[in-house]
Amino acid sequence: MRSLRRLLTRMANSAARRAEEDRMREEIEEHLALLTAENIRAGLSPAEARRQALLKFGGVEATQEDYRAERRLLVIEHLVQDVRFGLRMLRKSPGFTGVAVVTLALAISANAVVFGLMDALVLRPLDVPEAETLWGTRYGIDTGFQSYPNYLDLRDRNRTFEGLAAFSFAFVGLDTGKHPSLASGFATTGNYFDVLRIEPHLGRFFHASDEHGPGSAPYLVLSHAYWHGRFQDDPGVVGRTVLLNKHPFTVIGVAPPGFRGTLLFVSPDFFMPIVNQGQVDGENALPARGTQAIFEVLGHLKPGVTPEQAVADVSAVGAYLEKTYPKEFGQKSFSLAQPGLTSFGGPVRAFMTGLMLLAGLILLAACANLGSLFAARAADRSREVALRLALGSSRARILQQLLTEAVLISLAGGAAGLLGSIAVMRRLSTWQPFPAAPIHVPVSLDAKTYAVAFVLAVVSGLLFGIVPVRQVLRANPYEVVKAGPSGRTGRRWTLRDALLVVQIAICAVLVTSSLVAVRGLVRSLHGDYGFEPGKAMLVSTNLAMAGYRADQVLPMQDRMIAAMETIPGVEKAGLVNSYPPLVYGAGTRVKAYKEDTADLRPSNVASVPYRYEVSPGYFQAAGTAVLAGRTFSAHDGAEAPAVAVINRTLAGQMFGSVAGSVARHYRLQDGTRVQVVGVVEDGKYRSLTEEQPPAMFLPARQSPSSKSWLVVRSTRDPQQLAGAIRSELRALDAGLPAAIDTWNNLLDVVLFPSRVATMALGVLGLMGAMLSITGVFGMAAYSVSKRLRELGIRLALGAQRRQVLSAALGRAVRLLALGSAAGLLLGVLASRVLAFVVYQATPRDPLVLAGVVLAMSLLGLLATWIPAQRALSVDPAMLMRDE
Amino acid sequence: MKRKSPVPQGTLALMVLKTLDVLGPQHGYGIARRIEQISGNLLALNQGTLYPVLLKLEQEGAIDSDWGASENNRRARFYRLTREGRKRLQAETRDWEHTAAMIGRFVDVKPEDLS
Numbered sequence: 001m002r003s004l005r006r007l008l009t010r011m012a013n014s015a016a017r018r019a020e021e022d023r024m025r026e027e028i029e030e031h032l033a034l035l036t037a038e039n040i041r042a043g044l045s046p047a048e049a050r051r052q053a054l055l056k057f058g059g060v061e062a063t064q065e066d067y068r069a070e071r072r073l074l075v076i077e078h079l080v081q082d083v084r085f086g087l088r089m090l091r092k093s094p095g096f097t098g099v100a101v102v103t104l105a106l107a108i109s110a111n112a113v114v115f116g117l118m119d120a121l122v123l124r125p126l127d128v129p130e131a132e133t134l135w136g137t138r139y140g141i142d143t144g145f146q147s148y149p150n151y152l153d154l155r156d157r158n159r160t161f162e163g164l165a166a167f168s169f170a171f172v173g174l175d176t177g178k179h180p181s182l183a184s185g186f187a188t189t190g191n192y193f194d195v196l197r198i199e200p201h202l203g204r205f206f207h208a209s210d211e212h213g214p215g216s217a218p219y220l221v222l223s224h225a226y227w228h229g230r231f232q233d234d235p236g237v238v239g240r241t242v243l244l245n246k247h248p249f250t251v252i253g254v255a256p257p258g259f260r261g262t263l264l265f266v267s268p269d270f271f272m273p274i275v276n277q278g279q280v281d282g283e284n285a286l287p288a289r290g291t292q293a294i295f296e297v298l299g300h301l302k303p304g305v306t307p308e309q310a311v312a313d314v315s316a317v318g319a320y321l322e323k324t325y326p327k328e329f330g331q332k333s334f335s336l337a338q339p340g341l342t343s344f345g346g347p348v349r350a351f352m353t354g355l356m357l358l359a360g361l362i363l364l365a366a367c368a369n370l371g372s373l374f375a376a377r378a379a380d381r382s383r384e385v386a387l388r389l390a391l392g393s394s395r396a397r398i399l400q401q402l403l404t405e406a407v408l409i410s411l412a413g414g415a416a417g418l419l420g421s422i423a424v425m426r427r428l429s430t431w432q433p434f435p436a437a438p439i440h441v442p443v444s445l446d447a448k449t450y451a452v453a454f455v456l457a458v459v460s461g462l463l464f465g466i467v468p469v470r471q472v473l474r475a476n477p478y479e480v481v482k483a484g485p486s487g488r489t490g491r492r493w494t495l496r497d498a499l500l501v502v503q504i505a506i507c508a509v510l511v512t513s514s515l516v517a518v519r520g521l522v523r524s525l526h527g528d529y530g531f532e533p534g535k536a537m538l539v540s541t542n543l544a545m546a547g548y549r550a551d552q553v554l555p556m557q558d559r560m561i562a563a564m565e566t567i568p569g570v571e572k573a574g575l576v577n578s579y580p581p582l583v584y585g586a587g588t589r590v591k592a593y594k595e596d597t598a599d600l601r602p603s604n605v606a607s608v609p610y611r612y613e614v615s616p617g618y619f620q621a622a623g624t625a626v627l628a629g630r631t632f633s634a635h636d637g638a639e640a641p642a643v644a645v646i647n648r649t650l651a652g653q654m655f656g657s658v659a660g661s662v663a664r665h666y667r668l669q670d671g672t673r674v675q676v677v678g679v680v681e682d683g684k685y686r687s688l689t690e691e692q693p694p695a696m697f698l699p700a701r702q703s704p705s706s707k708s709w710l711v712v713r714s715t716r717d718p719q720q721l722a723g724a725i726r727s728e729l730r731a732l733d734a735g736l737p738a739a740i741d742t743w744n745n746l747l748d749v750v751l752f753p754s755r756v757a758t759m760a761l762g763v764l765g766l767m768g769a770m771l772s773i774t775g776v777f778g779m780a781a782y783s784v785s786k787r788l789r790e791l792g793i794r795l796a797l798g799a800q801r802r803q804v805l806s807a808a809l810g811r812a813v814r815l816l817a818l819g820s821a822a823g824l825l826l827g828v829l830a831s832r833v834l835a836f837v838v839y840q841a842t843p844r845d846p847l848v849l850a851g852v853v854l855a856m857s858l859l860g861l862l863a864t865w866i867p868a869q870r871a872l873s874v875d876p877a878m879l880m881r882d883e
Numbered sequence: 884m885k886r887k888s889p890v891p892q893g894t895l896a897l898m899v900l901k902t903l904d905v906l907g908p909q910h911g912y913g914i915a916r917r918i919e920q921i922s923g924n925l926l927a928l929n930q931g932t933l934y935p936v937l938l939k940l941e942q943e944g945a946i947d948s949d950w951g952a953s954e955n956n957r958r959a960r961f962y963r964l965t966r967e968g969r970k971r972l973q974a975e976t977r978d979w980e981h982t983a984a985m986i987g988r989f990v991d992v993k994p995e996d997l998s
Contacts, residue, residue, distance in 0.1 A: 023960070027911055027934065030959050034912040035930070058929030066935040 024067050032057060078397070082404035089405060096377060097409065099774050100370055104413025104460065105420060106767050107359075107366035112421035112453040114359040117428075118352045119448060120264075126340045127258045129197045135307065136298040136339040137164070137314055148274070148286040148293050150321060151189075154334075155297075157317045160310040164299040165195035167262065170272055172280055173545035173737040175243035176230075180545075182737050183226070185270035186261055187277040190217065195299050196262070202227075203238035203253030206273055214286065217273035220249040224257040226269040244272070245280045246547035246735075262298060264340040281544050281707070289325055298339045307336050326601060351757065358513070358764050361506045365768065367460045368503035369775040371467035372496045374406060376782040378468030385472055398472055403465045410461025418453045467495065496779070497811070501819040503775045507768035508823020508856055513830055514765025515851045517758040524751065530647070530683015531581060532623030533743035536713050537721055538580060539564075539729070543706035546736040553706050556732075560710060561615060563728045569716035574618030577705040581612070581622075583746045587686035592696065593667040594654065600671055607653040609646070609694035610685045613703050619645070619680060621711040629662035629678030636699040642674040643699060648682045650694035674698070688751065711743070718742045769859055772819075776863035780812040784867040788874060796876035808871040809864050816863075820856040827852065895936050896945075897979060900964065900972040903946060908963040910953055911937060937962060945971050 032053050039049035054060070068077075090097040128134060137154065139146045146154075148166075155164040167188040174183040186192075193205040201224055210217040220242065222231070231237045241248050249272065260267040278286055286293055301310055314334040378385070385398055541560070543553050557575055564573035579586035591605045616632040618624075627648060636643055644666075648658055655661035658679045665675050682692050700708070714721055722740045729738050748755070784791070791804055799807075895918075902917045903909060909917065914937075915930040940946045945968035953959035964972070 024934070026958065027960050028931070030910070030953065030957055031912045031915075031930065033957065034953065056930055058931040060931065063931030063934060066932070067938060069935075 024064065028057075028060060028063065078400065079404070082401045083408065085401065086405040086408050090408065093377075096373065099778065100373060100409045101413045101416060103366045103369055103771060103774055104410055104457065105416035106770065107363040107460070108414050108417025108453055108457055109420035109424070110359045110362050110417075110764065110767060111456055112418060112449055113424050113428075114352070114355050115452050116421065116425055116449045118356055119446075122349050122352055126262055126264070127260070128262070130300065131339075133300045133303075134196075134298060134339050135301060135310065135336045136296050138335045138337040139318075146294050146297065147289050149289045151294050151297050153321055154314065154317050157320065158310075158313050160302055160305045160313040161299040162302050163191055163195040164297055165189050165192040166274070166294045166297045167192060168274065168277065168293055168295045170270075170277055170280060171542070172244045173246075173542075174270075175246070176240075177242075180243070180735065180737055182739065183269040185223070185268040185272060187272050187274040189274050192271065193221075197300075198256065198259055200253040201256040202235060203251070205253050205255075211273060211275050214275055215279040217276055218247065218249045218279075219252045219273060220244070221253045221255055221271040222251060223255050223260065223267065223269055223271070225260070225267060227254045230269075245542070245545040247276075247279055249276075262296070262339055281542075296339070311336055355760055358510065358761070361510065362764060362767055362771070363456065363460060365503045365506040365510075365771045365775075367464050368499040368506070369771055369778070370406075370409075370460075370464035372499040372503070372775065373778050374402075374464050375468050375471065375494075375496045375499075376778060378402065378471050380782075382471070386476075390478075395473060399469060402468060402472065403462065406465025407458060407461045410457045410465075414453055414457025417457070418450065421449075421453070467499070470495075497815055500775055500779050500815050501822070504772050504816055504819025504856075505823035505826065507772035507775075508820045508852065509827040509830055510761075510765045510768030511855050512824055512827025512848070512852045514758075514761040514768075515848050515855070516827075516845070517761040519845060519848055519851075521751075521755065521758040524688045527684070527688065529582060530624055530681050530685075532713075533582075533747055535715065535718075536622065536711055536743040537718055537725065538583065538741055538743050538746055539710040539712065539725055540739040541708060541710070541729075541736060543708075543736070546733055548706060550704070550706070554701065554704050557615070557700075557704070557708060559732055560729065561617065563732055564710060564712050564725065567712075567714070567721070567724045567728060569721070570712055570714040572617050572621040572713050574621035574711045575615035575700060575708050576618055576622075576711065577613040577700050577703070577708050580709050580711060580743070580746075581610075581683060581685045582688075583709070583743075589693075591669045592650075592654070592694075593671075595665040595667060595673065597667060600667070600669075606666070607650055607694045609650045609696045612695065612697045613700040613705065614697050615700050618697070618711060621713045623713065624683065625681045627679045627681060628658050629676070631678050631680075632697075632699045632701075634701075637701045640702075642668075642672055642702060643677045644674045645678040645680055645697040646676055647680050647695045649692050650696055651676070651679045653694055769855065772816075772856075772859050773863045776812055776816055776860060777866070779815070780809055780864045780867035781870070783811060784808045784871045788871075791871055792874045792876040795874055801872055804871055804874075805868055809868055812864055812867075813860060816856070816860045820853070820860075823856075824849070824852050894979075895932070896940060897972070897975050899933070899936060899940065899962075900945065900968055900975070903962060903964045904969065904972055908951075908961045910951070910959040910961050912953075912959075914962065940968070944968070 032050075035053035035056055036046070036049045039052050040046060042049075044052060057063070126134065139150070151164070151166045155166075158164065165188060167186040169184065170187040171182065171184045173180040190206055190208040190211040193200075194207060198205070200221070203221075205221055206217055206219045210219065222237070227233065227237065237251050238253060240251050242251060243249070255271065261271075272280070274286070301307070311334070314336070318334040388398055389395070543556055548556060561573045561575055564570055578588065581587065587610050589608045590611045591600075591602070592607045592609055593600060593604060594606045597604050597606070614632070616634060616636070619626060619631045626645075629645075631645055632643070646654070646661065651658050651661040654666050655664050655676075661676050661679055663675065663677070665673050667673055680697070683695065684690060685693055685695055712721070712725065725740055726738070729736060787808060791808055794804055794807065898918050898921075899914055902914050902921070906913075906917060911933055912930075915928060915933050919926060919928060937946070937948075941948055941962075944965060946962050947965050948960050948962045950958055951961040
C-alpha cells in the first residue's frame with residue numbers, strides 16, 4: 001500500500017517539477033543559513049562559518065540529486081531525458097534522420113503490404129463458421145474441376161465429410177423488368193448453404209430438399225453486395241420474380257453481408273441451384289461424367305477426422321470411379337485443399353512466400369544500411385561519448401541513449417511506412433483488375449498488420465541500434481579526448497564495410513530479379529501467340545440468355561458474323577465457341593487417339609490437344625497462319641464428314657510431319673474418326689508459360705453452342721468499332737446482352753500473374769536500388785568527411801585529382817563492386833524460381849546481365865557523385881586554418 | 884579525537900520519526916541538530932542526507948509539512964508526525980527492540996550456553 005502510494009506520487013511528480021525544485025532549494029538554503037549562524041555564534045568568522053556549514057551538510061549537488069531521485073521515477077526521468085536529447089540530436093542532423101526514416105519507411109511499408117496480402121490470401125480462412133474443418137477436394141494436380149456425376153459419387157460414397165457441397169460459375173443476363181444486365185454468380189448444389197452453416201440475412205436459402213431433378217428449383221439467393229447495389233437494400237425483393245436468360249426465377253433470400261462465396265478472389269452476385277443451370281445455359285452439361293462442370297467440391301470434416309484420413313477416404317472413392325468408368329475418369333488422384341484457393345492455392349502461396357522473402361530481404365538491407373549509418377554516426381560522436389564517460393556517465397546510460405535514438409527513428413519510420421502501406425492497401429482493396437469479371441483482392445488492414453509493422457519497426461530499430469554498441473563499450477575516454485576523433489582509421493575491414501557489402505548484395509539480387517521479370521514480361525508481350533491480338537475485338541454472347549432454342553443458334557450466329565462484316569473497316573469476322581485462346585485462362589483439353597486405335601483406354605491416348613470449335617472465318621480473323629491444306633468452309637456442316645484443322649505440334653505427334661498430315665485421319669475422345677484438312681501454326685492457348693501445346697480446331701457448324709465469341713479484325717480504332725458492333729447487334733436482337741472488348745485487354749487476365757509479379761519485383765527492385773544508393777552515399781560521404789584533412793594535405797602537396805579520388809572513394813567503390821558481384825550471382829540463382837511465374841524468365845540473358853552491371857555502376861556513380869565533388873573541392877588552406 | 888560512527892542503514896527514518904514524536908513539529912535543521920544531540924554527538928551525519936529521507940517519509944504519509952517561521956524569522960519548512968507516522972513509529976520501535984534484543988543475545992552468548 002505504502003509503496004503504491006509512493007509510486008503514484010512519484011509518477012505525478014515526474015510530470016510536474018518546478019515548484020518542488022524551488023522548495024528543495026529554499027529548504028537547503030535555510031538549513032545552511034541556520035548552520036552558519038550557529039557556527040558564527042560559536043566564534044568562527046563568517047566565511048569559515050559558511051565553509052564549515054557546507055562541510056557539515058555534505059555535497060549540496062549530491063543531496064539535490066538524491067532528493068530528485070527520491071522524488072520522481074528515475075527510469076521515466078531518464079527516458080524523457082533521452083527522448084528529448086535524442087530528438088534534439090536528430091533535429092541537428094536532418095539529412096541523417098531523413099535518410100534513416102525514409103529507408104525504414106520503405107522497408108516497413110513493403111513488409112506491411114506483403115504481410116497484409118499474405119494474411120488476406122493465405123493465412124485468413126474463408127469468412128464462414130468453423131472454417132478450420134472446412135476442406136475442398138482436389139482432383140488431379142492443381143485443378144478443382146470435376147463432373148457432376150463424380151461429385152454425386154464423392155458425396156454419397158465418402159465417410160469422412162459431414163456433407164459435401166459443390167459449385168460452378170453462372171454468367172447470366174439478369175432482367176428485373178427494366179433492362180437486362182450481365183451478372184455473375186455461383187450455381188451451387190442445394191445443400192451449399194447448409195454445408196457451410198450459413199444463415200440468411202433475409203428470407204430463406206434453398207436446400208437439398210428443393211432439388212427434384214433438372215430445372216426443378218427456380219430460386220435465386222442474392223449476395224448482400226448485389227442486393228445493396230442493384231436493389232438498394234429493398235427488403236421487398238424477397239418473393240419477386242426476375243428473369244435469368246429469360247427464365248423466371250424467384251428471389252427467396254439474401255446472403256449475410258460477410259459472405260462472399262467460397263472463392264477468395266471472386267465475389268458472386270447471386271447463388272442459384274446447380275440443377276437449374278442447364279435451363280439457364282441452354283445446354284445441360286450436368287449428366288455427362290467426362291465434363292468439368294463443377295468448379296469446386298467442399299465440406300466440413302466429421303468431428304475427430306484428420307485430413308489424412310479424409311484423403312485416404314476420398315482416394316478410395318477415386319479408385320472406385322476409375323475402375324468403374326475407365327473411359328471418362330482419368331488416372332488422377334484426389335487430395336484435399338484449402339477452400340477458396342483450390343486451383344490456385346499452390347501458385348498463390350508460392351508467390352506470396354517469394355514476395356515475403358524478398359520483402360524480408362528489403363528489411364534486412366535497410367537494417368544493414370541503417371546499421372552502417374549508425375556505426376558511422378557513433379564514430380563521429382566518439383568524442384561526445386568519451387566526454388560523457390569522462391564526466392562520470394555510465395556506459396549503460398550512454399547505450400540507453402543511443403538505443404533510444406535508434407528506436408525513435410524506427411518508430412518514425414514505422415509510422416511513415418504504415419501510412420504508406422495503408423494507402424497502398426486502400427488502392428488494392430478497391431482494385432478491379434478486370435472490369436468484366438467480379439474479381440477483387442480481399443485485403444484489409446487489421447490490428448494484426450499494425451502489430452506486425454510495429455514489431456518489425458522496433459525489432460529492426462534495436463537491431464541496427466546495437467551495431468555501435470561495441471564501439472561505445474570499447475571507447476577509452478582518455479585516449480579519445482587526448483588524440484581527437486580521427487585517432488583510428490587504420491582498421492582494414494570493419495563491421496561497417498561488411499554490412500555495406502551485405503546490403504549491396506541484397507540490393508543487387510533485387511535489381512537482378514526485377515530486371516529478369518521485366519524482360520520476361522516484355523518478351524511475353526511481344527511473344528508469338530499463334531494469333532494476332534492487336535486490332536482484334538472480341539464479342540462475347542450467349543444466345544441462351546436471349547432465349548434462343550438450339551436449332552435457332554446457327555442461323556443467328558451466321559447473321560451476327562455477316563453483320564460484323566458489313567461494318568466499314570472490318571476485314572474479317574469469325575466465331576469461336578466457348579472461349580478464344582488465352583481469354584480468362586480457359587481452354588479445354590481432350591484426348592485424341594490414332595486412327596488405328598480400337599481400345600480407347602487412357603493408356604492409348606496419342607495426344608491431349610486443346611479443342612476449339614470455330615467458324616470458317618476464324619483463322620483469318622484471328623490472324624492464324626495456315627501452313628498446309630485448307631481451313632473450313634460453309635460446306636463443313638452437320639451432314640458433311642467430320643473434319644479438323646490441327647496445329648503443327650499435333651501434326652507432329654499424330655503423323656510425324658506437317659506436309660504428311662493433310663487428308664489423314666485420327667480419332668476423337670468418343671471414337672469419332674475425323675479427317676485433317678489443314679495444319680496451322682502453333683500457339684499459346686491457356687497460359688503464356690506453356691510449351692508448344694497441341695491443339696485442334698473443329699467446325700463450329702458440326703457442334704454448335706449458344707455460348708460463343710466473335711472475333712472481329714479491322715483497321716479501325718477499337719473504341720469506335722465497339723460502338724458500331726453494339727449497334728449492329730442491337731439491330732439484330734435488342735434483348736441480347738453482349739460483352740465487347742479488345743483481345744489485348746482480355747489477354748491481361750492471362751498476363752495478370754506475370755504482370756503482378758513484375759510489378760511487385762519492379763517496386764522491390766526500385767527499393768533495393770534506392771537503398772543501395774543511400775548505403776553507398778552514406779559510406780562515401782562519411783569516408784570523405786573523415787579524411788578531409790588528409791585529402792587537403794595531399795592536394796596541397798600536389799596530388800592529382802585521380803589520386804585524391806581513389807584515396808577518398810576507392811574503398812566505397814571496391815565494396816560496391818564486391819557486393820554487386822555477389823548479388824548478381826545470387827540473383828541469377830534466385831531467378832530460376834521466377835521462371836514459374838514469369839514467361840521466359842531466364843537470368844542467363846546477356847541483356848539482363850549487362851543491365852544489372854550497368855544499373856549497379858550507375859547507382860554507384862550517383863551515390864558517390866556528391867562525396868566526390870566534396871573531396872575534389874577541398875581547399876587545403878582553409879582546412880589547415882581550421883585545425 | 885572521538886570516533887564517530889556512520890548512520891546504520893535504514894535507521895535514519897526511525898530517528899526522524901522519534902525526534903518528531905518527542906519534540907513535536909521541527910524544521911530540517913532542528914531535526915538534524917536533535918539527532919546529533921540525542922546520539923551524544925557520536926553520529927557522523929551528513930545533514931543533507933536527511934532531506935531525501937524526509938521526502939520519502941512525507942510521500943509515504945508518515946509525516947506532513949508546512950511552511951512556518953524559523954527562529955531567525957525566515958521561512959522554514961516544518962515537519963510533523965501524522966497518525967499513520969505514529970503507528971509506524973510504534974511498529975518500527977517494536978521491530979528495532981526485537982532486533983536489538985536478538986543481536987544482544989548473540990553478542991552475549993557464551994560457549995556453555997550452547998552445549
